[in-house]
Every structure is written in C-alpha cells, then in structure tokens.
Amino acid sequence: MLTIALPKGALLGDSIQLLQRVGLDFSSFLAPENRQLQIEDPTCQARALLVRTQDVPVYVGYGQAQLGIVGYDVLREKTPQVAQLMDLGFGQCRLSVAVKATSPYHTPQALPPYSRVASKFVHCAHEYFQQLNLPVEIIPLYGSVELGPITGMSEAIVDLVSSGKTLRENGLVEIEILFQSTARLIAHPLSYRLNTHNLQSWSNQLAEL
Amino acid sequence: MVYQSPTGARDLLPLEVAQKRWIEEHLQRVFHSWGYHRIITSTLERLDTLMAKGAIDSRTVFHIQGVGEELLGLRPELTASIARTVVTRMDGVSFPQRLYYTANVFRRSSASTHNSQQEFYQAGVELLGAGELAADAEVLLLLAESLESLGVCPGETGWQLLLGEASLTESLLREFPPEWQPQVRWGIAHLDRVLLATLPLNLQTQAMFLLDLRGEPRHILTKLSHTPLTPAQAVTLERLESLVDLLEGAWGPKFPLVVDLSLTQDFAYYTGIIFEVIGHTPHGPRVIGQGGRYDQLLGVYHPRGETQPGIGFSLHLEELHQMLSAASQLPQCSPGPEALVAALTPPAQPAAFAVAREHRRTHPQARVVMDLGHEQPVDRERVLAYAREQQIPAVLWVDIQGQVSPEFLD
Numbered sequence: 001m002l003t004i005a006l007p008k009g010a011l012l013g014d015s016i017q018l019l020q021r022v023g024l025d026f027s028s029f030l031a032p033e034n035r036q037l038q039i040e041d042p043t044c045q046a047r048a049l050l051v052r053t054q055d056v057p058v059y060v061g062y063g064q065a066q067l068g069i070v071g072y073d074v075l076r077e078k079t080p081q082v083a084q085l086m087d088l089g090f091g092q093c094r095l096s097v098a099v100k101a102t103s104p105y106h107t108p109q110a111l112p113p114y115s116r117v118a119s120k121f122v123h124c125a126h127e128y129f130q131q132l133n134l135p136v137e138i139i140p141l142y143g144s145v146e147l148g149p150i151t152g153m154s155e156a157i158v159d160l161v162s163s164g165k166t167l168r169e170n171g172l173v174e175i176e177i178l179f180q181s182t183a184r185l186i187a188h189p190l191s192y193r194l195n196t197h198n199l200q201s202w203s204n205q206l207a208e209l
Numbered sequence: 210m211v212y213q214s215p216t217g218a219r220d221l222l223p224l225e226v227a228q229k230r231w232i233e234e235h236l237q238r239v240f241h242s243w244g245y246h247r248i249i250t251s252t253l254e255r256l257d258t259l260m261a262k263g264a265i266d267s268r269t270v271f272h273i274q275g276v277g278e279e280l281l282g283l284r285p286e287l288t289a290s291i292a293r294t295v296v297t298r299m300d301g302v303s304f305p306q307r308l309y310y311t312a313n314v315f316r317r318s319s320a321s322t323h324n325s326q327q328e329f330y331q332a333g334v335e336l337l338g339a340g341e342l343a344a345d346a347e348v349l350l351l352l353a354e355s356l357e358s359l360g361v362c363p364g365e366t367g368w369q370l371l372l373g374e375a376s377l378t379e380s381l382l383r384e385f386p387p388e389w390q391p392q393v394r395w396g397i398a399h400l401d402r403v404l405l406a407t408l409p410l411n412l413q414t415q416a417m418f419l420l421d422l423r424g425e426p427r428h429i430l431t432k433l434s435h436t437p438l439t440p441a442q443a444v445t446l447e448r449l450e451s452l453v454d455l456l457e458g459a460w461g462p463k464f465p466l467v468v469d470l471s472l473t474q475d476f477a478y479y480t481g482i483i484f485e486v487i488g489h490t491p492h493g494p495r496v497i498g499q500g501g502r503y504d505q506l507l508g509v510y511h512p513r514g515e516t517q518p519g520i521g522f523s524l525h526l527e528e529l530h531q532m533l534s535a536a537s538q539l540p541q542c543s544p545g546p547e548a549l550v551a552a553l554t555p556p557a558q559p560a561a562f563a564v565a566r567e568h569r570r571t572h573p574q575a576r577v578v579m580d581l582g583h584e585q586p587v588d589r590e591r592v593l594a595y596a597r598e599q600q601i602p603a604v605l606w607v608d609i610q611g612q613v614s615p616e617f618l619d
Contacts, residue, residue, distance in 0.1 A: 063493030083400030189400055190487060190494045193371055193423060193469055 002046040002197040005060055005068035007053035011183050014090040015069040019048075022205045046202075057082050057186060066191040066199050072181040073160055077121050082186040085203050091183035093162040095124060097176040100149045108132060108156070108176045115155040118148030125158040128178050146170040217318060217327030225530075227543035229330065232529055233311050235358045236332045240309040243351050245334050248308045250290040256280040261289045262509050264478035271315050271327075283315035286476065288503065288521055291335050295517075296510040304338020304517060311526075326527070333500070333523030340504060340518030342448055345482055346455045348500070348520050352486065353460055359529065360538045361488065363465040368497065369487045370465060372426075373472030375479040375501065377445045381419055381470070385412060396420070398473045422470035426453045429468045452482070480504045486524070488532045497532060498524040544576065550605045551580035551592045558583075560611040568605070593618070 006015050006026065016026050024041045026048040028034055037050045049065055051058075056070035057080035068082070071091055075084065097108045097117075105111050109132060118139040119125040129136045139154055148154035150170060160181070161167060161174060185206060191199055214220055221229060237247075253273060259282045260267050270282040284290050287310050295306060311332040318325040334351060336344050349370070353363065361367045378397075385393045389408060393416050396405040405416045418436075422429055430450050438446065449468070456464045474483050481502030488497035500522030508516025533539050548568060552561035565577045578601070580592050587606075596604050596618055606614045 063495075084403040085400075087403050087406070184403060187400070188493070190496065192400060193472075194365075194369060194467060194487060194494055195424070196365075196494060 001040070001044075002067065002199065002202060003049060003065040004046060005049045005051055005056045005065035005070075007056050007068075007070055008050060009053055011053065011069060011071060011091045012050075014088075014183065018069075018088065018090075018206065018209070021209055022202065024048075054078065060186050060188050063188040063191060066188050066197055067202065068186045069183055070186060072179075072184050073121065073124075075184060075186070076179065076181075077123050079123070081189060083189045083192045084184050085187050085192075086185040086207055088183040088185055092180070093160050094180045095121060095158060095178040096161045096174045097128075097156055097158055097178070098146075098149075098161070098167055098172045098174050099156045101171050101173045103149070103155070103173075105155065106175055109134065111136065111155055116148075116153065117156045117158055118145050118154040119158040120145060121158055121160075124178060128158070146172055217325060219326065219328070223543040224541075228530060228534070228539040229526060231540050232359060232526060232533065233332060236355050236524065237309070237311070239351065239355045239358045240332075240334060243307070243347070243354075245307040245309040245351075248291060248294065248310055249312070250284075250287065250294050250310070252284060252313070253281050254284055254290055254293070256282045258293045258510070259284060259289055261292075261478055261506060264476055264506070265289065266475070269317050269475075271317055284312075285316050286314055287312055287331065287333060287523065288335060288476075288478070288506070288519075291521075292337075292503075292506045292519065293510045295337055296507050305344070306337040307334070308337065309334040330526040331523040332526060333498075333521055335519055335521035337507070337519045338517045339520070340502075342451055342455065344518075344520055345452055345502065346459065348522060349452075349456060349464075349484070350459055352498070352500075352522050352524075353464065355524065356486075359533060360536070361529075361532070363463055365465075366489055368465060368489070369467055369494075371467050371469045371472055371485045371487060373469050373474075373483045374445060374449055374481065375474070375483045376481060377442060377449070378419075378470050378473065380439065380442055380445075385415070394473075397471050400471070420471050422468075424467065426466050426468040429470070433470070449482070474499065474501060476501075478503045478506045478509075481520070484522070486522070488528060490532045491535050495528050495532070496525070497528040498522055545599060546576040546578040546601050547572075548575065548577045548603045548605055549580055549592065549596045549599075549601045550577060550607060551582070551587060553606055553608045554586050555583045557607055557609040560609060561607040563611060564605060564607045564613055 006012060012029065016030060019026060023043065024046050026039060026041055028039055029050050038047060040047045049059060053070060054074055056068040057075060057078055059065040060068040060082050061080040073095055099105055111134065113135050114137060116137045116139055117125055118141050120141055122138050122140045125138050139148065145157045145159045146166060148157050149172060164174065167174060187199060256272065259265060259270055265285060270285050273281040275281040291308060314329050314331055316327055318327055336348055356368050382390060382394055389412055392404060395401065396416060397420055405413060405420065408416055422433060430446060433446055456466065472483060479501040481504060483501035484499065485496050486498035487494045502520040504518040505516055506519060508514045550561050550565040552558040565579055568577050569575060582588065582591060592604060602618055604616045606616060
C-alpha cells in the first residue's frame with residue numbers, strides 16, 4: 001500500500017487538505033484526541049505516517065514511505081537522497097540571518113570573524129558563512145533560538161522567519177535572507193523509478209490540482 | 210579499554226558465514242557453468258589505479274600511506290582492479306576473457322550517516338574484449354540465472370532490472386546549452402523536478418521529457434524513436450531495441466526490465482548500457498546489484514592506450530543476504546560435527562586421535578571432533594552432556610587398545 005509521510009506541526013493542515021483533494025482523507029490526524037501515528041485513509045488506498053518534519057525525508061529516503069511532504073528548509077539542511085517532485089506552494093517562510101535591533105552589524109559580512117551564530121540549521125548556517133569566507137562559531141540549538149543574541153550568547157542567529165513577528169517581539173532584526181522555503185512533495189527515488197504502488201499516477205493527480 | 214570493531218566494520222559469526230557461503234557457492238556454480246574463471250586481485254591498489262582517471266570519486270576511497278611516496282587505497286569496487294590486472298599482467302591472452310570474483314570492497318561513508326557500513330562483500334563478473342550486442346545479453350542473462358539460482362523470482366515481488374544507456378543519456382544531455390547543463394544534469398540524476406521546473410520553458414519541456422523516459426521497454430524506446438535523433442543516437446537506440454528483443458527471445462517475455470534513460474551511475478567509466486538490479490524486500494525496494502558497459506576503461510591502464518571493450522555486474526552480498534533471510538531460503542544453522550571421539554582413559558588418547566584420523570579418512574565429508582577431557586577414568590556423563598548440547602549424533606568411545614564402542618544419541 002502507498003505510504004505517505006506527513007509532517008507534524010505547521011504544514012500538517014495544508015498537507016491533509018491537499019491529499020483530500022485527490023481522495024485521500026487523513027483528517028483524523030487533526031482530531032485533538034488523536035494519538036495514532038499511522039492511519040489508513042477510509043478508502044484503504046493509502047496509509048499515512050505522522051512524523052516530525054525533520055524525519056519526513058528519513059522515512060522517504062529509506063523507502064518506508066514512498067511519498068512525503070516536507071519544507072524545503074529541511075531538505076537544504078539534511079540533503080537527503082530523495083526525489084523532489086513538486087513545489088506545493090504552501091508553508092512559505094525564509095531562512096534568515098538576524099541580529100539584535102541595537103547591533104552595530106547591519107550585514108552578515110560586517111560580523112567580526114569568530115562571531116558566534118546560534119541556529120537550528122547548523123549545516124545551512126555553516127555553508128552560508130563558509131561561502132562568505134567568514135569564519136564563525138556555530139552554536140547548535142533546538143529551539144527558542146532568539147534567546148541567543150538576547151542573552152548575549154551569540155551575536156547573530158540563523159533561523160526560519162515566516163511573518164517576522166517573533167523576531168520583532170524579541171527585539172531582533174533580519175539582515176539577510178539565505179533562501180525562501182515552501183513545502184515540497186518528495187519521493188523515494190527507487191520507488192519513483194519503478195512506479196511502486198502506482199506512485200506516478202498519484203503524483204500526476206497532485207500535479208494537476 | 211573496550212576493544213570493538215571499527216565504525217562501519219562488522220564481524221561475521223559462523224552462522225552468517227554459512228549463509229554467506231551458501232549464496233556465494235550458488236553464484237559461483239552459475240558463473241562456472243557459463244565458463245567464467247575466478248580472479249583474485251589485491252585489496253590494496255595504488256590510488257591512481259582505483260580512481261581510473263577520475264571516474265571514481267577519491268573521497269569515497271580509504272587512503273593508505275604506502276612505502277615512500279606511494280599513495281594507496283582500499284578498493285571501492287573490483288572493475289578498475291580487474292581492468293588493470295588484465296592489461297598489465299595478461300598481455301597476449303586471447304579475448305574474450307570471462308572473469309568473476311567474490312571479494313570485499315571498502316567505501317568511506319559520507320559524514321551525514323552515522324556508523325553506516327564501510328566494508329561490503331560483492332560477487333560479480335567481467336566479460337572483457339567483447340563489444341557485441343550478444344555480450345550485453347550474455348551478462349544480463351547470466352545475471353538473471355544467478356538470481357534464479359538463489360530462488361529470487363523475476364518481477365515485482367522478486368527482482369527487476371532498471372536499464373539505462375550512459376552514452377545515449379550523455380548525448381541527450383549535451384543537447385542542452387552548456388550554461389544550463391550542470392543544472393539539468395543535477396536535476397536528472399537526482400530526480401529533482403522542482404529544479405528542472407525553474408529552467409526556461411523550452412528547456413524545461415526537453416528536460417522533463419528526458420526525466421520521464423522510463424517504463425515499459427518498447428513503449429519508451431518507441432517514444433524516443435519519434436523524436437529527432439542524431440545518426441549516432443539512432444544507432445544506440447536500435448541496439449537497445451535489439452537487446453530487448455534478444456533478452457525476451459532468450460529468457461521468455463518475463464525478463465523483468467524497466468528502461469530508464471534518466472539513470473546515471475556513480476562510476477563515470479560507463480560508456481554503454483548501465484543497470485541497477487532492484488530486489489523487492491518486505492521493507493521496500495533495494496539496490497542489490499549494478500553494472501554496465503565500459504569500453505574505454507582498459508585503455509586507461511594500457512601503456513599505449515590500447516583499449517578493449519568490457520561489461521560486467523556486481524551483486525551486493527549483504528543486500529542479497531538480507532533479502533534472502535526474509536524469505537528463509539538460507540541455511541538456518543552452521544553444520545555441526547557428526548561424531549565425538551572420546552578416550553576412555555588418558556593413556557587411550559593416542560588411540561583416540563588415531564581412530565578420529567581414520568574416520569575422517571574414510572568419511573571425507575564428516576566432521577569429527579575430539580573430547581579434550583583427561584579424567585581417570587573418563588566422566589561419561591560430561592561427554593554425553595556435551596554431545597547432546599552440540600547435537601552430535603554419535604560418541605565413539607576408544608580404549609587403550611584402540612577398540613571403538615559407538616554410542617548413538619537420539
């Protein structure tokens with residue numbers, strides 16, 4: 001049976017709506033009392049796995065799910081071996097460099113060498129500063145990255161920004177955008193090549209919406 | 210200090226060895242029956258040899274400091290080593306040469322995977338000095354027979370073959386304007402439709418067409434034949450069509466072939482057909498083998514650049530092992546001894562060793578083990594308990610005169 005990995009959190013609602021439009025209903029994941037991590041759609045055509053957004057490309061990369069929905073930011077950070085089939089358009093955000101509003105540094109290039117940069121996106125941040133040829137110390141954090149500059153632990157952060165409200169409320173300003181991100185439909189490369197579980201026709205149906 | 214095997218390495222215990230040998234012996238029987246000879250090449254090679262003029266990415270090779278300035282590496286695959294051997298050591302042999310190997314290979318895993326395997330076992334063949342269509346067919350039919358001998362059936366529950374053509378795909382890629390080629394190549398190799406969708410519209414259509422050249426062989430080849438082709442492309446396409454006919458005629462209509470012209474391989478030395486063997490396991494499809502035609506590789510190692518065509522495949526034994534374990538075709542225990550020889554008293558031990566020796570001589574297949582106790586007299590219960598635990602069906606008691614009294618256990 002076709003298995004689709006769905007991300008918990010911000011992209012889940014839109015992902016479920018999208019699949020409903022091709023006749024796959026996984027809306028019971030949204031019920032507040034739901035504790036199930038794996039459900040079949042009522043027509044028994046497909047199964048969905050509910051996983052953390054960073055884990056979507058892992059399940060798809062190992063072929064436990066043939067399809068998945070995940071943000072481009074995660075794909076950039078993890079560089080998994082998956083096929084990117086479609087830009088789904090929703091879940092718009094950007095990965096940005098931000099500093100305290102009172103910071104003397106108005107561009108990333110202006111940061112002094114060996115500055116500290118806090119981020120959940122260690123790989124992307126490292127790659128970006130390496131391209132600038134600016135040596136920085138990346139401090140890996142798992143959440144509330146804004147606290148880095150507020151507490152003085154780091155001069156800057158690299159984090160996802162959607163509306164910019166969180167940054168503003170914490171007295172931070174965006175000084176550079178690394179890249180824009182949206183949700184992507186991804187596939188297990190071998191299953192895609194072999195058209196396992198009629199994967200091609202599902203992805204075509206989604207493309208035609 | 211705790212001694213462990215290094216990251217990514219693993220030890221094989223007797224049962225795993227018995228199962229691995231079962232697979233290797235079945236494959237070897239088929240390789241022999243097609244007239245292939247085993248070749249053993251060095252695990253260590255000069256780095257230059259392994260990289261085959263840049264065809265293999267040196268970051269995937271374990272480097273080793275040789276004597277003096279010589280840089281060595283652990284082989285990541287066998288084809289380059291065999292090509293080097295044939296060119297430098299087998300001067301004057303007649304072609305075609307049919308060679309096979311079972312050997313370990315080493316690959317450095319990328320930093321993003323933790324503790325993934327770095328030593329692998331492979332069994333494969335190389336057919337050298339034959340560039341004909343029939344050579345392509347021979348190697349693919351030999352592959353099919355090899356898998357059949359392991360009880361893996363063709364089709365969507367067993368194995369399938371993804372078949373591409375390196376030179377055809379390359380020439381289709383070269384039709385793109387040079388400035389767009391890197392992006393198109395990346396997009397095709399990584400099945401990245403989102404990236405290809407950012408190309409200018411006319412190139413996008415062309416790239417998507419190439420990306421989607423995949424599926425039922427005749428359907429795909431016909432689709433390609435309806436596009437404008439260069440004479441060279443038309444010749445390659447015709448050869449692919451003939452190969453499909455030949456395979457189906459020789460093997461029956463069920464040769465499990467999926468043509469995939471977006472297929473590219475990590476090893477850049479391929480010049481003709483390339484393929485991946487896919488095994489369907491309960492946990493999804495896995496690549497259990499791969500191969501292709503390399504008509505320029507031997508020339509890399511020849512002092513005057515003279516080359517010979519070549520084609521081969523390798524099967525990944527760990528993947529096959531996992532796939533077969535799920536289907537329980539493999540032996541479930543490593544073979545135990547058939548007899549335990551025990552001296553009744555310590556002075557009878559010379560006689561006991563003599564009896565065991567005679568038993569092995571007259572029963573060449575038998576496994577005979579010695580009791581190593583030295584009580585005076587022997588503790589029969591201890592010996593019998595050991596035999597039961599090891600599931601040895603017979604104990605041969607030997608006295609000082611060499612008289613044998615067998616005792617059979619249920």
